[in-house]
Amino acid sequence: MAFYRKSKYGGIFTLWLPYPTIVIADYDMLKRNIVKNGEAFSGRPDTFIMDMLVQGNFGLFFMENIWWKAQRRFTTHIFRSLGVGQAGTQDTISSLATGLVEKIDVAKDKPIELRPLLVHVVGNVIHKHLFGFTREWDEKEIHDFHIAINDVLEHFTSPKTQLLDAWPWLAYLDKPLALGIPNATRANDAILQSLEDALRKHKDGINYDEDPSSYIDGFLKEMKARAAENALADGFTEKQLIVAIYDLYSAGMETIIIVIRFAMLYLVNFPETQQKIINELDEFVGRERQVVMDDQKLLPYTCAFLQEVYRLGYVLPVNFLRSTLENVENCEGYRLKAGTRIIAQFQSVHVDKKHFDNPEEFRPERYLNEKGEYIRDERINPFSMGKRSCLGENLARMEVFLYFCTLVQNFEWYPDGAVAPKIEVITSSLRAPKPYKLRAVRR
């Protein structure tokens, strides 16, 4: 997006949205401020949209201070005890990946749109961790959630919606301004209703003496344990539980689907990369067993390919708003008052000529040394930086690696037609490839 190009505006500048919002778009500046002075930059501003959707700052994205710290700590802890992003999740993904291959087999070389299949397999991983079980292919709950969340997201961070933060009365001009508030609130209400139903069922069935097998049970147990002391102080309430599930469910679905769709799009646009990945998989993993995370050591080219996908296929066009929690005396020579809005625009680093020559060029070889070993590039941060960086990074990286490798281990991918679909993106709250179809030929 030319709008945010560092070459045009420098590494730090102010956008009036309409509040003054400081954009930091340079790698060294991001490290100096967002990482090294992490605590000061870890707030989130109150926004009209959150008030409208859930009547305040709840959940994991929009809280700040003590509540957020307690909730983030708890989520990290329960994720660890549920094995999120570890062996347990790998087994879940492997079993879903088998189903994915079977579904693609059914298409028998006909062009397919991967997205609905990915909704099922990616949606089920987060569903399993949140609710304790997976859904079958013919159940529609995950797809319903996916449609509803996309309706909400479409209007979520659009510049027009941000104007509502300063002038809430603009909501009365929904129709002429095409804000889409009724659609977003209808979809939002449907999501909240379904999460409340799920919570009720879990409350009826929970055994507080057993180890929790889902986020929802873990949270309910924590609520009970804290009932006598600081449940409210640390935000352990049913309302918080509902919105935290809402956040994790939505964060854990479309983002990962988009990265895999970008990966497949680059794969067919650069067939030589597909051949290299196929060769590497055939030589070091074979086709008799499923790919596991440990195979990353054996697959340097595949890792380099995916790192290049993360660089150019970043999912958030504009990072989530943050705010300063205290006065910052020296932010690159400027003084920021507590409560100043901040955008940590790591995406600009991904296309910064200072770091990547011909940044618009897709070239996985950038990350291979002369011995052909994979070099992880710390300037590529699709999961952001600092104290508010993504909570689901391990899980997301695992899903992207395992599902992508499954797709290439089992099929060779071709465009639907003579030429590959163009690498074109649709940008709303998220940045995704335009819909496209591919043909999968069994290997």
Ligand code: HEM
């Ligand atoms: C490829 C997939 C994903 C990408 C690209 C991604 C990216 C991001 C980014 C850029 C942020 C904003 C950090 C900031 O404010 O600077 C974020 C925050 C967050 N992500 Fe992700 N994410 C992904 C997957 C996930 C998954 C799978 C989960 C959960 C299971 C998750 C949960 C969260 C949460 C809870 C936050 C808010 C953290 C906080 O404010 O403390 N994300 N993510």
